[in-house]
Structures are given as C-alpha cells and as structure tokens.
Amino acid sequence: MTMTGTLANHDTHACNCKSAMKHSSFHQFLLLLLVLLLTDLASCDDQFIFSGFNQSSLSLDGCAIVTDGGLLDLSNGTAILSGHAFYPTPLPFRKSLGGNVQSFSVNVVFSIFITYPDLSADGMAFFIAPTKNFSDARAAKYFGLLNEKNNGDPSKDIFMVELDTYRNLELQDIDDNHVGININSAISFKSNTSGFYEDGDGAFRRLMLNGNMGTQLWIDYDEGTTQINVTLAPINVGKPSRPLLSATYDLSTVLSNSTSYIGFSSVATTINTRQYVMGWSFGMNKPAPPLDISKLPKLPYLGPKAQSKVLTIVLPIATATLILSVGTLVTLVVRRRQKYAEVLEDWEGEFGPHRFSYKDLFHATRGFKNKNLLGEGGFGKVYKGVLPLSKAEVAVKRMSHESRQGMKEFVTEVVSIGRLRHRNIVQLLGYCRRKGELFLVYNYMPNGSLDRYLHCHEDHKAVLGWAQRFHVIKGIATGLLYLHEKWEKVVIHRDIKASNVLLDGQMNGRLGDFGLARLYDHGTDPQTTHMVGTKGYLAPELLRTGKASPQTDVFAFGMFLLEVACGQRPVKKDAEGHEFFLMDWVLEHWNNGLLTKTLDPRLQLGDYNTDEAHLVLKLGLLCLHPLPSSRPRMREVMQYLDGDVQLPELRPTQLSSNTVALMKNNGLNSSVVSYPQISSSFCTISGLSGGR
Structure with a gap:
C-alpha cells in the first residue's frame, strides 16, 4: 500500500509538472509573438x-x-x-x-x-x-x-x-x-x-x-x-x-x-x-x-494642329503648273515678308523673348483695324488684341519714330521696365520695332482708362463714387511708391495723369503707359534732360532744367489728385475761352472757405467722406508746391492717405501769395510763376502733348 500510494503520488506530480510546462511554453510563445508583432509595427516601412x-x-x-x-x-x-x-x-x-x-x-x-x-x-x-x-x-x-x-x-x-x-x-x-x-x-x-x-x-x-x-x-x-x-x-x-x-x-x-x-x-x-x-x-x-x-500620362500637346492631307494628294501635278505655282509662291512670299518686315539690329538679340513679332501683333489686332482701336493721343494709338497662340488679351500701343538716335537706350529701358511686378502697375509685356514704327505691348485692362469715368459726363453709368475714387488714388500712390523706392532701380514715370490710369476687372487702379519712363540706380542723380510730358502736369522746375525726378512725378500726382476729386481737367476754360489752371481755381475756393464746392458735382452730398475729400484736395495742393523740396515723398503721401500721419497744417496763402517769392529764390523766371502764364508758354515747348 505504501509503495503503491507513493507511485500514485509520483505519477500525479509528474502530470502536474507536464501540465505546468505546457502552460509555460504556451505563454512564452504568446510573449514572443507579441514582441515580434510590436517590433514589426515599430519598424513599419511605408x-x-x-x-x-x-x-x-x-x-x-x-x-x-x-x-x-x-x-x-x-x-x-x-x-x-x-x-x-x-x-x-x-x-x-x-x-x-x-x-x-x-x-x-x-x-x-x-x-x-x-x-x-x-x-x-x-x-x-x-x-x-x-x-x-x-x-x-x-x-x-x-x-x-x-x-x-x-x-x-x-x-x-x-x-x-x-x-x-x-x-x-x-x-x-x-x-x-x-x-x-x-x-x-x-x-x-x-x-x-x-x-x-x-x-x-x-x-x-x-x-x-x-x-x-x-x-x-x-x-x-x-x-x-x-x-x-x-x-x-x-x-x-x-x-x-x-x-x-x-x-x-x-x-x-x-x-x-x-x-x-x-x-x-x-x-x-x-x-x-x-x-x-x-x-x-x-x-x-x-x-x-x-x-x-x-506608364505615365501624356503631357498636353502645344504644337500646331494637324494639317490637312490635301497637299499630299495634289503633289503629282504637271511640270508647267508646278513652275507656275513656284513662281507665284515666290512672289507671295516676297510680298508677305515686305508686309511683315521688321527692323532688327544686332544689339536687340540680347533682349530675346521681350520682343514680339510684327506678324503676331498684326493678326492679334486684326490688322490694326479701327474696330479694335481703344484710344489715341499725341504719342500714338492703342489697339486691343488677342495673341494668336496663347489667346491672351493685350493692349498694343503703336507709335511713330523716325530717328535711330537713342533707340537702343529707349528699348533697353522698356525691357527693364517690363520686369516690374506690382498689383497697381499695368504689366509691360514687350515691344516690336519696324521701319518708322515702335509697338509696346501691355496686359489688357477691361474697364479702360480712368479718364473716361471722370470726363464723360453724358455716360451716367460710368460715374465713379467717392469710395471707388479714393481706392484708385491709394492704389496709384502705392504703385508710385514701388517705382520710386521699392524696386531695384528708381523709375520716373514722367506722364502721370488720369488717361494713363487703367482699371482692371475689379476696378483697381493700375498705372500704365511707360513709354516715357526713365530709370536709374538708387543713390544717383537722373541724367534725363529732354523734357516730355503733358500740359498741366509738368512741374515748374522742368521749364528751367528739363530734368525729371521723383518730385516731378509727385507734382503730376498732385494734379492727378485734384483731377480725380474735382472731375475736371488740369487746364480749364472760362466762358470767354480763357485758360486757367485747376490749381488756382481750387486755391481760390479754399481761400474763400468753399473747398467742398470744388468737388465733382456728380458726387451727391452724403455719398462721400468730407474728411477724405478735403485730405485729397489739400494733399494735391501740397504735392503741387512750386519748390520740389517742399513736396512730400510718395512714402509720406501713403502715410497721409492711410491716416498714419496727420497732414501738415496748410493755408491757401502758403501756396498762392508766397509762390512768386519762393520761385524767384529758386532761380525761376517770374514769367513762369503765374500758372496762366505757364499755360501759354507750354505751347512753345516741343515734346509736349495734350494727352494720349
């Protein structure tokens, strides 16, 4: 009995040991599997x-x-x-x-x-x-x-x-x-x-x-x-x-x-x-x-459309017909080349893609037909065009030129200005040149020039409210600040006026027409001595030196401010046909306490901000100061318009009664001090126009 019991107990103990070993092995297997799974997840490669x-x-x-x-x-x-x-x-x-x-x-x-x-x-x-x-x-x-x-x-x-x-x-x-x-x-x-x-x-x-x-x-x-x-x-x-x-x-x-x-x-x-x-x-x-x-998808095809196979069918023609056809073709090619002939000199090769072909511009404007004419002035005509390949809408300015003198310098500056990038500047895309003609190509602005909205009184739908006018003024000021101070060179526009301010699809003002612009390095003096511009917008010092500067642009911008606020051109005529300056007219009303009366009568009372309107009129007069050093820079103009800085206290007498003395101290002849007299002397100066 004792031995039997002992053996039984031993067998029971052995069974328990085997069962424990099996459970232990199973737990180790599960643990190993879990470790491998976690390691695999930790090193997951995506x-x-x-x-x-x-x-x-x-x-x-x-x-x-x-x-x-x-x-x-x-x-x-x-x-x-x-x-x-x-x-x-x-x-x-x-x-x-x-x-x-x-x-x-x-x-x-x-x-x-x-x-x-x-x-x-x-x-x-x-x-x-x-x-x-x-x-x-x-x-x-x-x-x-x-x-x-x-x-x-x-x-x-x-x-x-x-x-x-x-x-x-x-x-x-x-x-x-x-x-x-x-x-x-x-x-x-x-x-x-x-x-x-x-x-x-x-x-x-x-x-x-x-x-x-x-x-x-x-x-x-x-x-x-x-x-x-x-x-x-x-x-x-x-x-x-x-x-x-x-x-x-x-x-x-x-x-x-x-x-x-x-x-x-x-x-x-x-x-x-x-x-x-x-x-x-x-x-x-x-x-x-x-x-x-x-296996990758194909890119779009940019080449010309597939041509008809008719030519391959009619090739086997008679010898006589072939000779006649060749002769006719040669004649047509010669005439075609003459029709689209351009002036291309060796120095223009460096400008490369900035030059458009006359053929493309000719077809874009449908042969420069009057139906595509957008406007014209003393410096040429502007046509709307659609480029044949890209279908992009452009404005093409067609100007006459007879002399080669300075043409290389002019084209060099045009191409340089084409690199300007600003939301308030019309993009100059390039140029083209042929005998006796020069073409400048710009982005097309669908709403035309500001001039039409200010001076076409019969078109009541084209009247701009004060908020729109003030938005355009600030936009043009921002563009001028970019030209004068923020680009890599100083750009002097030299022809700032309402007809050169264009409106894009959202009625944002964009300064355009850089055909007269000049540029020079920051920190140097401009060398321009040929006086050009538009009557009524030229600073007094231009009559003496002929040298344009950022301050002459500021003067023209001041006249632009009065033009936009008053809805009147810089040079007005009275009932007898005598000319007088808009600046004198505004100064006279200000002196009489009637500054608000100078605003465009199409602006209904209550539809404009009186403080903004007075700011624009007074800032315009400040920019028109006869002494360049007394005019604000465009950076200061922006501060005034944004309300960051208060406009200096001004009195009409500061810009009228003291004008003669100030201009004489600056070396100007008294014959050009009075603005009506300046008006008459404009007519004797070459290179000026009444607008374009």
Whole structure:
C-alpha cells in the first residue's frame, strides 16, 4: 500500500509538472509573438507609387485638379489662387514621439508649362507639414503655404523643396530657374541653379524647369547623417550619382509631430503657368519605388494642329503648273515678308523673348483695324488684341519714330521696365520695332482708362463714387511708391495723369503707359534732360532744367489728385475761352472757405467722406508746391492717405501769395510763376502733348 500510494503520488506530480510546462511554453510563445508583432509595427516601412492619378485618392484643395488624362494639375489656369495636393493620410516619420525622423525617399516626374515664353512666374514645391489646412496662406505668393507674418516662423514645422521659375528679390532668389531646400520659410536654406551632373564627365548641364517637358526629381533624407540630397534629371535620363543639391539638416528639429502630411503646392498667377505632376512614389526607410516612364500620362500637346492631307494628294501635278505655282509662291512670299518686315539690329538679340513679332501683333489686332482701336493721343494709338497662340488679351500701343538716335537706350529701358511686378502697375509685356514704327505691348485692362469715368459726363453709368475714387488714388500712390523706392532701380514715370490710369476687372487702379519712363540706380542723380510730358502736369522746375525726378512725378500726382476729386481737367476754360489752371481755381475756393464746392458735382452730398475729400484736395495742393523740396515723398503721401500721419497744417496763402517769392529764390523766371502764364508758354515747348 505504501509503495503503491507513493507511485500514485509520483505519477500525479509528474502530470502536474507536464501540465505546468505546457502552460509555460504556451505563454512564452504568446510573449514572443507579441514582441515580434510590436517590433514589426515599430519598424513599419511605408511606401506608395502613383503612375498617373485617375484612380488615386489624393486630397485636393484650391485650384488643384486631376485631368481626364490622369495628370495632377496644381494651377488649373486660375489666377491668384493656391493649389494643394496631399497624400490622404499622414505618414509616421518618427517611430515614437521622441524619436528621430526616419530616412525617406521621394521620386517625382513633373512638368511646368509656361504660356508666355518671355515671362516667368512662381513654380511649385514638394512639402512635408503637420496639417492640410493652409487657409491662412497668402494667395499667389509663398508657394501657397505661408504668409507675410509666419514666413520664417519655426513653429510652422514645414520642410519644403521649391522648384522656382521666378526670381523674387524679396525672397533672396538666386535666379529665375532654381531649386531650393526650405525650412519653415519661402527663403531657401540652400539653393542652386536647376540642372544635373552627368555621370560620365561630371559636367553640369543646365535644365529649364519651365521647358514644357517632363523632368525627374529625387529627394532623399538619411536619418543617420541627417543629409538631404536633391537630384534632377531629364525624363529620359536615369538618376545621376551626384545630387544637384546637398545639405545637412536634422529634420527631427523641424517635424515635431510623430506623423506628417506630404504633398505638392503651387500658386496660380495672371501669367498662367501650369504645374503638372505625372507620377509620384515614396519610400520610408527604403528607396522610393522607380517610376515606369512609359506608364505615365501624356503631357498636353502645344504644337500646331494637324494639317490637312490635301497637299499630299495634289503633289503629282504637271511640270508647267508646278513652275507656275513656284513662281507665284515666290512672289507671295516676297510680298508677305515686305508686309511683315521688321527692323532688327544686332544689339536687340540680347533682349530675346521681350520682343514680339510684327506678324503676331498684326493678326492679334486684326490688322490694326479701327474696330479694335481703344484710344489715341499725341504719342500714338492703342489697339486691343488677342495673341494668336496663347489667346491672351493685350493692349498694343503703336507709335511713330523716325530717328535711330537713342533707340537702343529707349528699348533697353522698356525691357527693364517690363520686369516690374506690382498689383497697381499695368504689366509691360514687350515691344516690336519696324521701319518708322515702335509697338509696346501691355496686359489688357477691361474697364479702360480712368479718364473716361471722370470726363464723360453724358455716360451716367460710368460715374465713379467717392469710395471707388479714393481706392484708385491709394492704389496709384502705392504703385508710385514701388517705382520710386521699392524696386531695384528708381523709375520716373514722367506722364502721370488720369488717361494713363487703367482699371482692371475689379476696378483697381493700375498705372500704365511707360513709354516715357526713365530709370536709374538708387543713390544717383537722373541724367534725363529732354523734357516730355503733358500740359498741366509738368512741374515748374522742368521749364528751367528739363530734368525729371521723383518730385516731378509727385507734382503730376498732385494734379492727378485734384483731377480725380474735382472731375475736371488740369487746364480749364472760362466762358470767354480763357485758360486757367485747376490749381488756382481750387486755391481760390479754399481761400474763400468753399473747398467742398470744388468737388465733382456728380458726387451727391452724403455719398462721400468730407474728411477724405478735403485730405485729397489739400494733399494735391501740397504735392503741387512750386519748390520740389517742399513736396512730400510718395512714402509720406501713403502715410497721409492711410491716416498714419496727420497732414501738415496748410493755408491757401502758403501756396498762392508766397509762390512768386519762393520761385524767384529758386532761380525761376517770374514769367513762369503765374500758372496762366505757364499755360501759354507750354505751347512753345516741343515734346509736349495734350494727352494720349
């Protein structure tokens, strides 16, 4: 019994041990499986590839769309908007919240199409950001990701690679065709001219970003070395071994969230460039999957339409008919060349795309027919046109010129002024020259000139209210401040008047007609001594020296202020036909306490702000001061108009009774002190016009 019991107890103990061992092994297996699962999740590698975007689930906003052909179009031909395209879900760039940003790789095939080969606009950018909400971004600037206040803010957590086709001096761009690495800013941390290094000889080959063709982009980040490499290549060339751009920057200090969104951004401008993405791949902790070029969607075709095959059918003609046809064709070609003949000298080659062909302008304006005539003046006629290829609406100014003297300098300055970019300045697109004629090409302004709204009294629908007039005044003042102080050179317009102020589709005032403008470097004196301009707008010192300056522009702006407020031209006629100046008329009413009576009678009482109206009238008189040094600069004019600074206390006698003494002290002849006498002396000076 004892032995049997002992054996039984031993067997029971053995069974219990085996059962415990089985449970222990099972728990160890579960623990091992859990560890492996967690390790796999912690080291999860994300990757994707898009060969076209027809079936993609991208998140789009702004003007970004996917075309029927599968292209991602970031701008959609819409002006002054931003476009964004995001991968729909955020990606885990950090294994944990406190960990480092992991290695990643991006491969993109893109193309930037430009409508006007002679112009450029902002390009596009690849970015990584903590959010998809960019509602506070500045439209048409900062790549649609930032604004003036948060540009450079380290809390934005944005990494960006820009593909820029416009040189913005404010953002310190190196040229108008570059690639940049940006950290929380539209100003590049590091940048380089667009191109690639060939693997064979290591030679650098320049690559135009807006060349209307496919281009490959690779972006690689290494977690260990924190090195960022950016590489470009044409679409038919493999990835070069040497990157275009390299920088060392720890993105763990930038991307603070554990997950971030990736995508593309662009801005659509009036120049109408199109930014297309054809394919996109991404890899986390591994190279981005290669893109098969043959499977990518096709870019739009920009060439001419296919021609009829009729010519191939009628080629086998008789010898006699062929000879006759050839002779006729030669005759037509000669006549056609004579019809569209231009003057083109060697020195004009450097201006390149700023020159339009006369043939294009001829067809754009339908042969300069009167039906397309917008207006005319002492310096030429202006026609509306539609460019044959781009279908862009333009205004073409046709002027006569007989002398070659100074033509090179004139065209040089016209082309330089064509680089001006400001919302209150009409864009000068380029020029054309043929024997005896010069053509200037501008953006078309659909609402015409301000002159029509001020002086066409029979058109009651064209009357501008005071709020609109004051908005136009501030816009033109902003444009003049840009010309005088904020551009890279000082630009003197020399012909500021209502007929040269144009209104765009939103009734914003834009200063146009730079045919008489001159420019010079900041800190130097202008050398212009040939007096030109329009009667009534010329400063008194021009009669003595003939030298234009920013202060002569201020004088003309002062007359413009009176013209807009009073609805009257600078030189008026009384009932007997005698001429007198608008300035004298306003001064007389002010002296009699009737300043409000000088306002345009079409402005109904109560429809205008009396304080604003008095400010404009008094500021106009201050700008018309006979001494240049007593006139305000445009920076001060803006401060007065914005209400940031009070207008100095003025009395009518300061600008009337003391005018003769002040002008004599400045060396001016007394014969030009009285404005009615100045009016009569204008008629004897060459180079002046009554408006254009």
